[in-house]
Amino acid sequence: MRIVTVSGIRGSGKTTLVRELIVRFREKGRRAAVIVNEEGEETYAPDFLGTHGVEVFPLRGG
Amino acid sequence: MGCSLATSLVTEVKKIRRTLNPDFLFIEPSELVISEEMRQATRMALRDVNFSNGPFITLVDGPGFQDLWKERQPLLLGQIAGADVVALSKSDLLSPGRMEAIMDTIQGYCHGIYRLSVHTGSGVEDLVKAIERS
Numbered sequence: 001m002r003i004v005t006v007s008g009i010r011g012s013g014k015t016t017l018v019r020e021l022i023v024r025f026r027e028k029g030r031r032a033a034v035i036v037n038e039e040g041e042e043t044y045a046p047d048f049l050g051t052h053g054v055e056v057f058p059l060r061g062g
Numbered sequence: 063m064g065c066s067l068a069t070s071l072v073t074e075v076k077k078i079r080r081t082l083n084p085d086f087l088f089i090e091p092s093e094l095v096i097s098e099e100m101r102q103a104t105r106m107a108l109r110d111v112n113f114s115n116g117p118f119i120t121l122v123d124g125p126g127f128q129d130l131w132k133e134r135q136p137l138l139l140g141q142i143a144g145a146d147v148v149a150l151s152k153s154d155l156l157s158p159g160r161m162e163a164i165m166d167t168i169q170g171y172c173h174g175i176y177r178l179s180v181h182t183g184s185g186v187e188d189l190v191k192a193i194e195r196s
Contacts, residue, residue, distance in 0.1 A: 001083050002114040003075070004193055005100045007141045008121030009093045009130060013151040016180045017121065017189075018088045024190050030085035033078055035071065037092045055082060057074055059067070 019048065026052045035059055063091070063099040068106065075107040086193075087113070094137065097144030117196045119189070120145035121178070124152045127164050139171060147192050148172040154179035 004021070006014045015036075022032045032052070034044065037059040044056050063071075071089075078087055091100055097118050104115050120141040123130060127150075130138055142148055148168070153161060165175055176192075178185035 001079050001087055002085065002193075002196070003087050003089060003104055003116065005089045005091065005097075005104070005116070005118045006121060007091055007095060007097055007100065007119065007145065008151070009123060009126075009134070009137070009141075011126070012093075012121040012123040013178075013180060014090045014121055017119075017149075017151070017178070017186075018090060020180045020186055021086075021088065021190065021193070024186065025086060031082075032086040032088060033082055033084040035074055035078075035087065035089045037067070037071075037090060037095070057078065059070055059074060 015043065019044065022052055022054055033057065063095045063103060068099075068103040071103050072107045072110075075104065075113075076111050079107075079111040079113055096137070096140030097142075098140070101144065114196070117146035117193060118144065119147045119149060121149055121151045122164070122168065122175075124150045124156045124161070124164065127167075131167065138168075142168055142171050145172060146196070147176065147189065148174070149176040149178040149185065149189060151178050152181070153177040154182045154184065 006018055008014050032054055034056045176185050176188055
């Protein structure tokens, strides 16, 4: 397992980028999971998670 | 990043490593967290489980940069300075002149900057390669 951290202010495109990286690595047969500490404008839709076999773990607080 | 949040993160990382053990675990921290705090938190998890730690990527919002730099410079610098990879997001919305001005402003604080646009796909493959090289 490799941890890849994507930091940035709200609206900088973190979720958009992570979703794209998940798709690109999935095409190479690599599995991913996500820990999210913020609910941004972008989300991980259930059909996206199902299609790409991804689990998302929310982390609440600061 | 507070102690309780760091502890929760460590617990979550260990649980995921011991159960799912995916090839990649992406972490999207709160916007107020700086890169060094993330390094410290993930290092704590390394005491209990084994994984590869990094790269630490920081996204800099291209279109909003001017205002952010004026109002939240310490936060931006904390995220940029400790990152392995810095990427200028939404770069397709920037004129060449604005892009160069942003690069000139922040390049002294990091090793290099990727020009990224997930919308057009520009720079995404470079980031994929940067992750694979880590």
